Amino acid sequence: MRILSFCLLLLLAVVGVQAQTPAAVTWNSDLATALQQAKATNKPVLAVFSGSDWCKPCIMLKQEVFDQPEFQRYAQDKLVLARFDFPRSKKNKLPADQTKRNEQAAAQLNQEGSFPLVVLLSPEGKVLAKTGYRPGGPAAYDAYLSQLLTKR
Secondary structure: HHHHHHHEEEEEEEEHHHHOOOOOOEEEEEEEHHHHHHHHHHOEEEEEEEEOOOOHHHHHHHHHHHHHHHHHHHHHHOEEEEEEEEOOHHHHHHHHHHHHHHHHHHHHOOOOOOOOOOEEEEEOOEEEEEEEOOOOHHHEEEEHHHHHHHHH
């Protein structure tokens, strides 16, 4: 009986932890699709330009902010996400169609070639703000994004 009770408590603990973990957010890989989703949901787009295998601040931003459950909870209700990656290593080479979509997005939003670049767009596609890596983790980044969005 004790073993059964212990197993039941363990199961409840695991289910409770899973319930607190947000579902992984979806990152769009096409700017037009992200903007369509933004219009349908009336949410701004957060478009990220990164060099995932060569840009240290890009890697830090992804690990310290975007991969964290706190940011995912924040983004789930407030943002439409889009990521445009520009890896340099042959082993990380993207399919040709994805490279083309990334280059098209960069031609529109990142002509200066900044990495990392985070662009906030209105659902209509108007640039609201541009930023990059900021230290402080997901709480600080979420607060900063909220501040940028309320200024507009």
